[in-house]
Amino acid sequence: xxxxxxxxxxxxxxxxxxxxxxxxxxxxxxxxxxxxxxxxxxxxxxxxxxxxxxxxxxxxxxxxxxxxxxxxxxxxxxxxxxxxxxxxxxxxxxxxxxxxxxxxxxxxxxxxxxxxxxxxxxxxxxxxxxxxxxxxxxxxxxxxxxxxxxxxxxxxxxxxxxxxxxxxxxxxxxxxxxxxxxxxxxxxxxxxxxxxxxxxxxxxxxxxxxxxxxxxxxxxxxxxxxxxxxxxxxxxxxxxxxxxxxxxxxxxxxxxxxxxxxxxxxxxxxxxxxxxxxxxxxxxxxxxxxxxxxxxxxxxxxxxxxxxxxxxxxxxxxxxxxxxxxxxxxxxxxxxxxxxxxxxxxxxxxxxxxxxxxxxxxxxxxxxxxxxxxxxxxxxxxxxxxxxxxxxx
Numbered sequence: 012x013x014x015x016x017x018x019x020x021x022x023x024x025x026x027x028x029x030x031x032x033x034x035x036x037x038x039x040x041x042x043x044x045x046x047x048x049x050x051x052x053x054x055x056x057x058x059x060x061x062x063x064x065x066x067x068x069x070x071x072x073x074x075x076x077x078x079x080x081x082x083x084x085x086x087x088x089x090x091x092x093x094x095x096x097x098x099x100x101x102x103x104x105x106x107x108x109x110x111x112x113x114x115x116x117x118x119x120x121x122x123x124x125x126x127x128x129x130x131x132x133x134x135x136x137x138x139x140x141x142x143x144x145x146x147x148x149x150x151x152x153x154x155x156x157x158x159x160x161x162x163x164x165x166x167x168x169x170x171x172x173x174x175x176x177x178x179x180x181x182x183x184x185x186x187x188x189x190x191x192x193x194x195x196x197x198x199x200x201x202x203x204x205x206x207x208x209x210x211x212x213x214x215x216x217x218x219x220x221x222x223x224x225x226x227x228x229x230x231x232x233x234x235x236x237x238x239x240x241x242x243x244x245x246x247x248x249x250x251x252x253x254x255x256x257x258x259x260x261x262x263x264x265x266x267x268x269x270x271x272x273x274x275x276x277x278x279x280x281x282x283x284x285x286x287x288x289x290x291x292x293x294x295x296x297x298x299x300x301x302x303x304x305x306x307x308x309x310x311x312x313x314x315x316x317x318x319x320x321x322x323x324x325x326x327x328x329x330x331x332x333x334x335x336x337x338x339x340x341x342x343x344x345x346x347x348x349x350x351x352x353x354x355x356x357x358x359x360x361x362x363x364x365x366x367x368x369x370x371x372x373x374x375x376x377x378x379x380x381x382x383x384x385x386x387x388x389x390x391x392x393x394x395x396x397x398x399x400x401x402x403x404x
Contacts, residue, residue, distance in 0.1 A: 013080045020186055028064065111142040
């Protein structure tokens with residue numbers, strides 16, 4: 012099993028990356044290495060595996076066998092411990108110029124083990140304009156052994172000057188059948204559950220895995236998809252919006268609390284809290300309080316991002332529901348991602364017209380845009396739920 016085997020339904024992209032890894036090995040041997048470049052941009056819809064593809068490519072570049080998947084180097088890349096691979100995960104709403112300049116300085120170093128130094132930048136579209144300009148300079152003139160792997164949903168999300176200097180690897184949404192096969196064969200779930208999770212996740216492999224393996228994730232999706240039938244009046248719309256905000260806050264807290272505690276404890280240890288022995292005190296050494304405060308600020312920003320991502324996922328589920336309503340209304344012969352809510356789909360399809368359904372989908376998309384623009388979540392969601400209840404107000 013190679014490092015590329017987990018890239019479900021991405022045969023074309025895998026071929027490109029295998030050839031580039033081979034070209035990289037040729038460069039290391041003193042050859043021309045046509046097909047290898049120092050800047051790559053991995054794009055594709057959520058769940059298509061942008062980060063996974065970039066990580067697999069990093070392993071293939073560093074492994075002498077082109078990403079065999081079972082050697083120590085491949086294992087180190089997979090678990091994030093390889094000294095020559097730095098993964099950047101923007102924790103907040105954006106990635107600033109100060110952080111980018113520090114990253115560029117680290118990227119300029121020579122590889123520890125003699126092959127490549129790889130910078131894997133997840134969600135690179137979150138870089139601010141100033142940060143993107145700093146990144147551009149590093150990509151234009153990279154050190155000979157440094158490779159940049161940038162990930163973003165679309166090439167258009169990146170500055171044109173950056174994407175024009177990158178080789179773009181476009182990933183596609185895997186088919187339901189391909190995702191279901193992976194779940195059934197690798198996660199040992201029943202074929203029925205695998206088919207449901209793959210269909211509900213709309214090709215998002217990681218979400219399909221969570222739906223198949225976690226009862227709580229399925230329960231939350233069920234709560235979101237039951238929202239349309241609960242919108243029976245103005246008060247119900249306000250209540251539904253409040254429930255969505257509360258649920259997203261609970262999800263964010265659950266996802267971040269343990270990580271926050273571990274990060275804070277580790278940082279306090281670094282600055283000497285709890286140390287014993289002659290000449291040591293039990294409090295933080297100089298500079299420790301400021302470092303802890305800076306960490307707490309980053310954690311708050313990350314919690315905001317996680318909360319917003321949780322809300323956005325709920326909105327995408329709602330949009331999928333109304334898209335399926337529209338398909339039923341138009342008699343389209345397509346796969347319905349919310350087939351498990353067939354009774355609700357049929358009832359709403361009979362009670363409304365396609366124009367109403369399109370207005371409802373538009374209301375969800377407008378709500379997503381407002382949330383991205385930092386509109387108060389409660390206000391944005393209340394406006395949306397009212398439009399879902401009465402699309403022609």
